[in-house]
Amino acid sequence: YFTGPPPGIPPGRWGIPFIGCLPKSSETVFQHIENLRKEYGDIFHVKMGSRLFVVLSEYNIVKTAFTNPNLQGRPDFYSLGVYRNFENKGLVFSEGSKWHNVRRFTLRHLRDFGMGKSSMDVTVQDEAKALVMDLEKNCEDPIELTLSLNCAVINVLWQLVAGCRYDVTDERMTYILKLTNDDFNDIQGNIMILDMFPALIPLVPRFIKDKYMKLDTMEAGVAIGREFYMEIIQEHQSTLDPENPRDYIDTFLMEINAHQDDPDSDYTLENLLVSLDDLFAAGSETSSSTLRWFVLYMALNPHIQEKVQRIIDEVVPQDRLPSIDDRDSLQYLEAVIHEVHRKSSLVAFGVYHRATQTTKINNYKIPKDTIVMQNTAHIHNDKAFWEKPDEFYPEHFIGENGRCLTKKDGFLPFSIGRRACLGETLARITLFIFAAALLQKFKISPPDGEILTTEPIDNPLLNQVKPYKIVLTKRF
Numbered sequence: 001y002f003t004g005p006p007p008g009i010p011p012g013r014w015g016i017p018f019i020g021c022l023p024k025s026s027e028t029v030f031q032h033i034e035n036l037r038k039e040y041g042d043i044f045h046v047k048m049g050s051r052l053f054v055v056l057s058e059y060n061i062v063k064t065a066f067t068n069p070n071l072q073g074r075p076d077f078y079s080l081g082v083y084r085n086f087e088n089k090g091l092v093f094s095e096g097s098k099w100h101n102v103r104r105f106t107l108r109h110l111r112d113f114g115m116g117k118s119s120m121d122v123t124v125q126d127e128a129k130a131l132v133m134d135l136e137k138n139c140e141d142p143i144e145l146t147l148s149l150n151c152a153v154i155n156v157l158w159q160l161v162a163g164c165r166y167d168v169t170d171e172r173m174t175y176i177l178k179l180t181n182d183d184f185n186d187i188q189g190n191i192m193i194l195d196m197f198p199a200l201i202p203l204v205p206r207f208i209k210d211k212y213m214k215l216d217t218m219e220a221g222v223a224i225g226r227e228f229y230m231e232i233i234q235e236h237q238s239t240l241d242p243e244n245p246r247d248y249i250d251t252f253l254m255e256i257n258a259h260q261d262d263p264d265s266d267y268t269l270e271n272l273l274v275s276l277d278d279l280f281a282a283g284s285e286t287s288s289s290t291l292r293w294f295v296l297y298m299a300l301n302p303h304i305q306e307k308v309q310r311i312i313d314e315v316v317p318q319d320r321l322p323s324i325d326d327r328d329s330l331q332y333l334e335a336v337i338h339e340v341h342r343k344s345s346l347v348a349f350g351v352y353h354r355a356t357q358t359t360k361i362n363n364y365k366i367p368k369d370t371i372v373m374q375n376t377a378h379i380h381n382d383k384a385f386w387e388k389p390d391e392f393y394p395e396h397f398i399g400e401n402g403r404c405l406t407k408k409d410g411f412l413p414f415s416i417g418r419r420a421c422l423g424e425t426l427a428r429i430t431l432f433i434f435a436a437a438l439l440q441k442f443k444i445s446p447p448d449g450e451i452l453t454t455e456p457i458d459n460p461l462l463n464q465v466k467p468y469k470i471v472l473t474k475r476f
């Protein structure tokens with residue numbers, strides 16, 4: 001690694017020894033990657049610090065790579081280790097059999113409790129209703145969508161996970177959601193220097209880690225999160241009835257009890273804590289951010305908004321909220337939500353994968369420990385798949401029979417392969433019912449005289465929309 005790129009790897013930029021090829025101060029990470037892609041094509045390498053990255057910018061290459069068993073690991077980034085005690089635990093950043101077992105267990109039990117099933121209808125409708133009622137308080141005034149949106153969204157998942165929900169204005173929950181949002185910002189800040197240059201970890205003094213990389217803030221956030229999860233777990237422990245498990249936490253506790261004599265068990269209290277944190281973080285910010293993009297695109301495209309409202313009014317009586325059963329009749333709304341996923345490309349470079357073995361992709365060598373990224377935003381604008389990539393054009397997803405194409409080549413908001421999003425079915429139902437409820441109840445417009453833009457926050461991981469204000473007007 002000191003002499004230059006290993007033979008056989010994809011073309012790209014090795015950069016200068018030790019430093020590699022980092023983004024210039026005038027460039028965002030996205031611009032850096034895009035500039036390299038223009039120069040080296042759909043599969044290229046870039047060394048940043050001591051890490052070798054391979055960036056995939058074509059749909060079929062991502063499909064091949066992310067179904068390859070040797071590319072299912074995760075990088076051991078320092079920033080992410082802080083949240084899991086630097087251990088191979090949880091769901092999102094674990095790997096190997098530990099990841100595989102807990103992922104399978106989690107999927108099975110969340111499904112048993114209703115994830116992705118029409119039995120969730122009433123739960124999701126109730127949360128959409130709570131959000132609508134909260135928003136109704138500020139109709140006609142320019143407002144930002146506050147954390148009450150995140151609370152309503154997480155409540156859907158949390159009822160499967162922990163059997164409870166919170167009022168959308170609950171102070172403690174709002175605080176935990178704010179911390180989660182801050183965590184996303186902190187792991188994308190200066191601490192990334194240690195992710196790229198792990199040799200510096202023992203050399204950088206603690207006060208620099210605290211002052212410039214916010215390590216103390218991150219650790220304090222971890223402690224508060226753990227206290228929150230521990231309270232819920234203890235409450236479950238004291239009321240657990242093995243004959244009638246109520247939720248995911250109950251089933252996990254039963255598994256811990258069943259394996260308590262096995263020192264290598266994947267089912268430990270520590271693993272439950274990290275898994276809860278992973279589910280909370282993965283499930284709240286993603287769907288909430290997508291809904292913020294949705295509302296923005298609706299404000300910017302009044303004719304599309306009106307078209308969806310016309311269809312909703314035709315098929316859903318005003319005295320009830322839209323439900324999963326209305327999906328068949330609301331295919332255009334489905335297409336609009338898919339187009340929001342495409343245009344926002346929320347998880348801009350996917351969640352990084354790591355090569356656990358040296359392997360080959362498209363005849364290129366991918367050395368062990370290479371970090372593999374999918375260039376989602378580029379793929380979502382690839383002219384080979386999208387007729388009008390620059391426009392907000394829901395027709396991209398309308399098939400010949402007029403139905404929404406939920407699976408489409410060139411489209412991977414939830415990624416692909418064995419590590420693909422675990423919560424996709426839940427996210428789809430939540431987004432559908434929330435989006436339908438918002439459009440049924442409100443006309444969404446930009447504040448008078450304001451021009452809204454679709455500029456994202458300049459973050460390397462999550463393409464979140466910059467805060468904006470809209471005006472909601474009651475429709476009836």
Ligand code: HEM
Nearest residue numbers: 092282283286287290347351414415419420421422423427
């Ligand atoms: C709009 C909403 C969402 C989007 C766009 C999204 C997107 C993604 C993406 C791109 C990945 C990375 C897959 C990979 O590594 O290749 C992922 C992973 C994951 N997502 Fe989601 N997600 C969403 C909602 C949710 C929800 C509601 C949950 C809650 C259950 C969830 C749980 C997870 C978990 C646990 C993983 C890690 C999977 C693994 O590493 O095996 N996500 N998601």
